[in-house]
Amino acid sequence: MDRWIEVDLAAIAHNVKIIKAQAPKSQLMAVVKADAYGHGLIEVSKAARQAGAEWLGTALFEEALTLRESGDSKKILTWLGDQAADFAEAIEKDIDLGISTFSHLEKAAVAATKLNKKANLHLKIDTGLNRNGVSLADLPKLLEAISQTTSVNLAGIMSHFAFPDDPSSEVNHQQIIKFTEIIKSFDQPIFSHMANSMATLDLPQSHFDLVRPGISVYGLHPSGNLEKAKALTLKPALSLKAKIVNLKAVAAEQGVSYNHTYRTKEQTNLAVIPLGYSDGIDRRAANAAAVAIGGKIYKISGRICMEQFVVDVGADFQDQAATVTLFGDSSTGVPSVEDWAQAVGTINYEIISRLATRIKRVYLNQ
Ligand SMILES: Cc1ncc(COP(=O)(O)O)c(C=O)c1O
Structure with a gap:
């Protein structure tokens, strides 16, 4: 073997524990999309679970299914699927689904009805990123449609920051205010989450019920600030x-x-x-x-x-x-x-997540 990637799983476990201590009242979802940011989906996920990650988060449905195939039976959320077949398979495997549109809702409802199961949905709300997520204008109608659909269960609401590396961003602060207002508008408590690594580490008012760190799980700081990573004792894996x-x-x-x-x-x-x-x-x-x-x-x-x-x-x-x-x-x-x-x-995210899967991963401290 003349080229390889070493992944220190003890570093992953250490980082998860450090991050958990930053948000002690919230559950933690280790974001393991993009082959765990290039580190290897299955091995990283196992290490994160052992270190206390209650949730795993993936972008693609197939990543979530791969986790189930690997034997992971705990909470998984996936948020970037669009094919009816994927919705069916994910619901069958008890994977929670992040949805943003009426079309997603319909696909989830049709699949769940066929399976005679309830689909667990997390509604992604666009509070300012202007990318994915239902707009605030369409939110009441989509919530109403969800509540009318017996084959789905609104398991949570989620949002994502527009300035994912900048805790001082005014846009982020406005997003927290909007998201908090939305949470308050529910009659019942609603499971809510919006914090990526930056917010998990620096914006405690955004922790809500669950935090969703990615880059920091791998020992890197969201702004690429080595000093801050060192101060937190994050360990590059x-x-x-x-x-x-x-x-x-x-x-x-x-x-x-x-x-x-x-x-x-x-x-x-x-x-x-x-x-x-x-x-x-x-x-x-x-x-x-x-x-x-x-x-x-x-x-x-x-x-x-x-x-x-x-x-x-x-x-x-x-x-x-x-x-x-x-x-x-x-x-x-x-x-x-x-x-x-x-x-x-x-950015550091791109350096690690672009590493080809054909480079062999060697796991240390497995
Ligand atoms: C919805 C969502 N949550 C959380 C994360 C984790 O972000 P980070 O790696 O900045 O912690 C991502 C990553 O892009 C994401 O898309």
């Missing part, structure tokens, strides 16, 4: 590693990798690392992001190719069997996910 697959001497003044965007300054050694853009390594990492080899940091030299890139490791470098860490827990002296996000102009 994922490290991307590879073996050098070719180490060779080249002369000075040589162009390296496609289109020669890097040139050697002097006689040196070039290490070839077997990871490329088809593995989720951003092409903008060329001549920008860095890797750690044997306790030293080296910048990537030249273009990222489909399955490989090159690092100028210097004339003295001899360790043909060295392990290269692209990113991981920076407290161990390797680049952080945030370093990479900064180098390529994106």
Whole structure:
């Protein structure tokens, strides 16, 4: 194996416990969509459950079904399905459904009636993101329709923040006010949730009955702030590693990798690392992001190719069997996910969730 992802499941469990302590009165849903942000759906979910996650949350219905197939029998919510067949399968498997439209309601109702079951629905309400969720204008009609539909049960209401990384955002505060008003308009208590990681960590007034952290479960801070993550003792769970697959001497003044965007300054050694853009390594990492080899940091030299890139490791470098860490827990002296996000102009979420599933995941502390 010459490239792999290490996932420290003890770090996942630790993070879940740390986050839970931030919202002690609420239940916790570990958001494990996108293959648990690239970490591996099943293994992360098991670790999160063991650490006390009452809920798991997925975007795609098929992710929720995969969890059921893995033997998970506790509460799961999924919120981005649109196909009638998926609604039927999810209801059959006792998966709660986040819905936003009359069409979703109808699909859930038809499927539940056929199954002779009640579908558990969480109505997603758009309090300001202007993406998914029922608009405030349509909310009363959709609530009325839900209450008239005997095959469904309104298990909860949910909303999502427009500024998911910024606790000082006025828009977020207005969203909390709107959501609170909606909760108060119910005759009976209604199970309510809106907090992502940012809000779980910094906006206690948004905790309600359940918090839905994602990125922080993986040990990263929603704003990419390493200091804040450290203060909370969040522990990055994922490290991307590879073996050098070719180490060779080249002369000075040589162009390296496609289109020669890097040139050697002097006689040196070039290490070839077997990871490329088809593995989720951003092409903008060329001549920008860095890797750690044997306790030293080296910048990537030249273009990222489909399955490989090159690092100028210097004339003295001899360790043909060295392990290269692209990113991981920076407290161990390797680049952080945030370093990479900064180098390529994106957010930590994208760096981890784009890692190809074909890279083998190796689980530590299982
Ligand atoms: C509905 C919903 N809730 C919670 C989350 C978790 O967000 P975060 O990773 O910022 O904690 C997401 C992620 O995008 C989401 O879509």
